[in-house]
Amino acid sequence: xxxxxxxxxxxxxxxxxxxxxxxxxxxxxxxxxxxxxxxxxxxxxxxxxxxxxxxxxxxxxxxxxxxxxxxxxxxxxxxxxxxxxxxxxxxxxxxxxxxxxxxxxxxxxxxxxxxxxxxxxxxxxxxxxxxxxxxxxxxxxxxxxxxxxxxxxxxxxxxxxxxxxxxxxxxxxxxxxxxxxxxxxxxxxxxxxxxxxxxxxxxxxxxxxxxxxxxxxxxxxxxxxxxxxxxxxxxxxxxxxxxxxxxxxxxxxxxxxxxxxxxxxxxxxxxxxxxxxxxxxxxxxxxxxxxxxxxxxxxxxxxxxxxxxxxxxxxxxxxxxxxxxxxxxxxxxxxxxxxxxxxxxxxxxxxxxxxxxxxxxxxxxxxxxxxxxxxxxxxxxxxxxxxxxxxxxxxxxx
Amino acid sequence: xxxxxxxxxxxxxxxxxxxxxxxxxxxxxxxxxxxxxxxxxxxxxxxxxxxxxxxxxxxxxxxxxxxxxxxxxxxxxxxxxxxxxxxxxxxxxxxxxxxxxxxxxxxxxxxxxxxxxxxxxxxxxxxxxxxxxxxxxxxxxxxxxxxxxxxxxxxxxxxxxxxxxxxxxxxxxxxxxxxxxxxxxxxxxxxxxxxxxxxxxxxxxxxxxxxxxxxxxxxxxxxxxxxxxxxxxxxxxxxxxxxxxxxxxxxxxxxxxxxxxxxxxxxxxxxxxxxxxxxxxxxxxxxxxxxxxxxxxxxxxxxxxxxxxxxxxx
Numbered sequence: 001x002x003x004x005x006x007x008x009x010x011x012x013x014x015x016x017x018x019x020x021x022x023x024x025x026x027x028x029x030x031x032x033x034x035x036x037x038x039x040x041x042x043x044x045x046x047x048x049x050x051x052x053x054x055x056x057x058x059x060x061x062x063x064x065x066x067x068x069x070x071x072x073x074x075x076x077x078x079x080x081x082x083x084x085x086x087x088x089x090x091x092x093x094x095x096x097x098x099x100x101x102x103x104x105x106x107x108x109x110x111x112x113x114x115x116x117x118x119x120x121x122x123x124x125x126x127x128x129x130x131x132x133x134x135x136x137x138x139x140x141x142x143x144x145x146x147x148x149x150x151x152x153x154x155x156x157x158x159x160x161x162x163x164x165x166x167x168x169x170x171x172x173x174x175x176x177x178x179x180x181x182x183x184x185x186x187x188x189x190x191x192x193x194x195x196x197x198x199x200x201x202x203x204x205x206x207x208x209x210x211x212x213x214x215x216x217x218x219x220x221x222x223x224x225x226x227x228x229x230x231x232x233x234x235x236x237x238x239x240x241x242x243x244x245x246x247x248x249x250x251x252x253x254x255x256x257x258x259x260x261x262x263x264x265x266x267x268x269x270x271x272x273x274x275x276x277x278x279x280x281x282x283x284x285x286x287x288x289x290x291x292x293x294x295x296x297x298x299x300x301x302x303x304x305x306x307x308x309x310x311x312x313x314x315x316x317x318x319x320x321x322x323x324x325x326x327x328x329x330x331x332x333x334x335x336x337x338x339x340x341x342x343x344x345x346x347x348x349x350x351x352x353x354x355x356x357x358x359x360x361x362x363x364x365x366x367x368x369x370x371x372x373x374x375x376x377x378x379x380x381x382x383x384x385x386x387x388x389x390x391x392x393x394x395x396x397x398x
Numbered sequence: 399x400x401x402x403x404x405x406x407x408x409x410x411x412x413x414x415x416x417x418x419x420x421x422x423x424x425x426x427x428x429x430x431x432x433x434x435x436x437x438x439x440x441x442x443x444x445x446x447x448x449x450x451x452x453x454x455x456x457x458x459x460x461x462x463x464x465x466x467x468x469x470x471x472x473x474x475x476x477x478x479x480x481x482x483x484x485x486x487x488x489x490x491x492x493x494x495x496x497x498x499x500x501x502x503x504x505x506x507x508x509x510x511x512x513x514x515x516x517x518x519x520x521x522x523x524x525x526x527x528x529x530x531x532x533x534x535x536x537x538x539x540x541x542x543x544x545x546x547x548x549x550x551x552x553x554x555x556x557x558x559x560x561x562x563x564x565x566x567x568x569x570x571x572x573x574x575x576x577x578x579x580x581x582x583x584x585x586x587x588x589x590x591x592x593x594x595x596x597x598x599x600x601x602x603x604x605x606x607x608x609x610x611x612x613x614x615x616x617x618x619x620x621x622x623x624x625x626x627x628x629x630x631x632x633x634x635x636x637x638x639x640x641x642x643x644x645x646x647x648x649x650x651x652x653x654x655x656x657x658x659x660x661x662x663x664x665x666x667x668x669x670x671x672x673x674x675x676x677x678x679x680x681x682x683x684x685x686x687x688x689x690x691x692x693x694x695x696x697x698x699x700x701x702x703x704x705x706x707x708x709x710x711x712x
Binding site for chain 1: 412413414415421445448450537584586588589618620621624625628631632636637640643644645647649651652653654655656658659690693694702711
């Protein structure tokens with residue numbers, strides 16, 4: 001499917017140029033989205049850290065697949081489904097004044113599904129039968145769309161329990177970025193569908209109606225009867241939880257639309273992630289979600305856009321012998337070596353300048369004006385520690 | 399044996415590393431060699447066609463450039479084709495409600511959707527219509543699930559037509575002369591981690607040959623050791639003053655940019671070292687330089703295919 005931009009802008013306060021400070025003071029949930037590799041997880045961790053530093057209170061970052069190094073940076077050996085508090089020592093050790101509490105949790109899809117089943121199954125026995133069903137096992141562990149849903153479901157649960165002042169959610173890397181926005185509705189449709197009931201009819205009564213007959217004939221021949229029985233059992237068992245599920249999915253959906261919830265689109269200025277971000281911004285607008293911030297990561301430094309420097313670089317390339325010879329008169333360096341070094345420096349400058357200019361143009365073409373538009377410089381190395389995370393956070397926070 | 403001499407190449411990698419770019423480059427390269435190539439996009443986003451400046455492709459393949467055909471995977475179409483081929487059910491048969499019911503089953507049941515994808519790809523290989531089928535496959539996180547589908551199906555489905563179908567698929571998939579997996583990565587932490595993980599689990603969970611790792615967006619090395627010493631000398635103190643004097647301007651932006659380039663290259667090199675030592679002799683590693691000028695569209699496809707051609711020595 002091609003992605004064409006569709007006019008409508010997301011619901012943003014007109015003419016405002018706010019700060020993340022203000023935005024996060026007012027919101028209780030921030031959902032970070034964007035394509036893979038743009039620093040979504042790190043950015044989520046950084047703003048959660050900043051909120052805990054500046055606003056105090058309890059802040060939770062709910063992440064999907066944190067790099068080991070990020071977990072280490074937060075002083076956590078590993079992050080699991082249970083929320084863990086980032087130890088205060090690691091802030092004091094880095095001479096950072098921490099007003100609030102920073103918590104982190106990872107989303108374990110399977111575990112979250114299991115606990116959902118336990119909650120909504122009519123009795124212990126049904127719960128155990130669902131948990132043991134081979135189709136359920138696959139559904140909860142691997143069904144990609146179930147990641148989307150369970151992330152939103154977990155968020156709802158955490159928010160409803162009221163244990164945190166702010167929850168920052170790092171969304172799963174979905175191929176289709178809007179999937180998780182529609183996940184609650186889709187899950188409700190899935191379980192309330194007439195088709196589903198129709199599918200399990202032959203296993204509940206002896207009669208197969210005329211309409212479903214061809215399906216069963218074909219399905220039997222392709223898949224074998226045992227398999228279909230597993231499928232039917234799965235849906236029959238799940239039927240006992242339909243009401244709970246549907247209501248829950250609706251509640252999750254309305255939480256996403258709540259004014260205390262905002263979305264943060266993370267991107268770099270590279271062509272592909274940026275197109276994805278624009279598509280996402282449009283999708284948010286069409287569905288009436290609040291776009292709070294756009295964070296542009298890994299933006300190249302300003303000095304790469306220096307016209308004078310580019311001119312000098314071109315001069316060096318065209319007269320490198322002459323310049324090297326003049327310079328080697330002043331400092332004792334082999335002239336040939338100097339020519340090569342100057343040539344590399346000039347060439348490299350022009351290469352990076354090219355990228356920087358291209359990215360600047362792409363940034364200017366970005367049509368939306370969210371409440372917060374923040375650019376984050378290219379950090380010269382990966383973020384290894386808390387100080388790095390806070391430094392990143394301060395850049396966004398400004 | 400060169401990568402493009404196989405019949406089926408599956409391209410995977412973490413999201414955002416340039417899977418589609420590399421797939422396009424490989425497909426273009428093979429077509430240039432005179433091969434009849436089918437490129438298939440599995441997680442349809444329409445990007446592959448866009449790289450060839452073309453409108454989105456459909457399940458029915460279409461020629462994008464000479465010798466290069468492309469299609470988009472669609473499990474419902476794949477099911478329909480399967481039914482018409484195997485059960486002699488005419489294509490005009492209206493699948494409507496059945497397809498929708500099937501969609502539920504396929505989504506929830508292990509391996510069903512995957513087998514329709516893998517099955518179609520193997521079918522195209524077996525058809526003899528193509529010299530090479532190249533697939534812009536799912537990301538590293540899901541690729542094992544796709545590739546292990548025929549075996550998973552064998553475990554869940556004890557009887558039936560599907561069961562009989564998995565053997566010939568496995569024959570194609572597990573023959574290293576026919577099928578190879580190419581993993582795309584960039585010299586960054588997470589993509590390298592995922593590549594290392596995949597390389598160790600692919601052998602444990604499937605019998606598919608890891609043909610190569612393709613490192614995309616590798617930054618150039620600016621200086622050798624003696625050059626670096628010279629750079630240190632002219633980038634600060636009296637050396638820099640002399641340089642400024644000769645140039646007649648402040649050289650700071652140029653020197654800062656060079657320092658940035660060196661640092662970025664070093665960070666990347668750190669991850670590349672990790673990759674190399676983890677991979678050992680498990681597979682070839684191919685390096686594709688960072689494209690400073692164009693990173694999207696036909697221009698980048700051509701450049702990537704040239705680099706791939708040099709690296710693969712074809």
